[in-house]
Amino acid sequence: MTTPPAVATRGLGLTIGGARILVDVDLTVPAGEMLGVIGPNGAGKTTLFNLISGVLRPTAGTVELDGEDVAGLSITRRARRGLGRTFQTSSLFPQLDLVENVRLASQAKEGAAMSVLAFPLASDRATVTARDCLAQVGLSHLETVAAGNLSHGDKRKLEIAVLLATDPSVILLDEPMAGVGSGDVPGLTEIIRRMHRERGCTVLLVEHHIEVVLGLVDRVAVMHHGRLLACDTPEVVMADATVQSAYLGEGA
Numbered sequence: 001m002t003t004p005p006a007v008a009t010r011g012l013g014l015t016i017g018g019a020r021i022l023v024d025v026d027l028t029v030p031a032g033e034m035l036g037v038i039g040p041n042g043a044g045k046t047t048l049f050n051l052i053s054g055v056l057r058p059t060a061g062t063v064e065l066d067g068e069d070v071a072g073l074s075i076t077r078r079a080r081r082g083l084g085r086t087f088q089t090s091s092l093f094p095q096l097d098l099v100e101n102v103r104l105a106s107q108a109k110e111g112a113a114m115s116v117l118a119f120p121l122a123s124d125r126a127t128v129t130a131r132d133c134l135a136q137v138g139l140s141h142l143e144t145v146a147a148g149n150l151s152h153g154d155k156r157k158l159e160i161a162v163l164l165a166t167d168p169s170v171i172l173l174d175e176p177m178a179g180v181g182s183g184d185v186p187g188l189t190e191i192i193r194r195m196h197r198e199r200g201c202t203v204l205l206v207e208h209h210i211e212v213v214l215g216l217v218d219r220v221a222v223m224h225h226g227r228l229l230a231c232d233t234p235e236v237v238m239a240d241a242t243v244q245s246a247y248l249g250e251g252a
């Protein structure tokens with residue numbers, strides 16, 4: 001029996017008030033792949049993530065996770081099936097320290113199966129997980145600092161640690177380098193590369209730093225005006241004349 005793709009969309013579309021935001025997107029992401037999603041501003045990249053994660057409901061087509069149609073599942077139930085996501089805007093608790101921020105995510109994951117009696121044990125486990133996840137993103141030395149006092153680059157690392165604490169098998173990263181200084185880009189790139197390699201998870205990465213995407217991913221999906229223009233290896237996609245005129249021609 002063949003393994004179903006980790007993520008598949010078929011004929012996926014979203015029309016709002018007559019505006020066609022996403023049109024007929026067929027995308028298949030095998031388990032373990034790192035897929036880059038690129039395209040000019042407004043191409044539909046975040047909308048694609050919103051439809052996959054359940055933030056938005058499609059007006060056409062389907063979304064499958066591990067071969068199963070998840071149309072009827074809420075964001076939370078998709079998350080319980082192993083789908084994890086970061087957002088363009090920060091979703092951290094600024095007054096809490098780093099361990100607490102990550103611990104809450106870990107505890108929320110455990111909470112679903114946790115009884116009141118098991119709470120102290122689960123709480124200890126969540127702290128160990130939190131410290132481990134902070135180590136994975138190189139933030140152990142800042143464990144007791146309030147999240148609000150971190151640099152922008154370190155906040156993006158913390159967001160990844162929060163995500164790792166939920167132990168996802170499919171990870172959607174929405175512009176993880178947005179707003180960070182160029183000095184932080186190599187460190188964040190390496191964290192994403194290591195996370196993918198060591199966890200063997202499936203990663204979908206929306207990112208405007210095109211050279212970062214091309215150096216990291218197995219394949220690149222190019223979005224343009226809500227459509228999937230191309231999806232292939234970085235070499236093939238970047239040599240594609242349609243992609244060059246549609247995407248690079250707009251100077252995105």
Ligand SMILES: Nc1ncnc2c1ncn2[C@@H]1O[C@H](COP(=O)(O)OP(=O)(O)OP(=O)(O)O)[C@@H](O)[C@H]1O
Nearest residue numbers: 016019021039040041042043044045046047048223
């Ligand atoms: N809820 C909504 N209602 C109306 N229009 C929307 C809605 N959500 C997104 N859009 C529009 O859909 C288009 C695609 O937006 P989306 O945020 O998915 O693009 P994007 O490729 O992620 O862009 P960026 O790179 O700037 O983040 C844009 O023109 C946007 O204005």
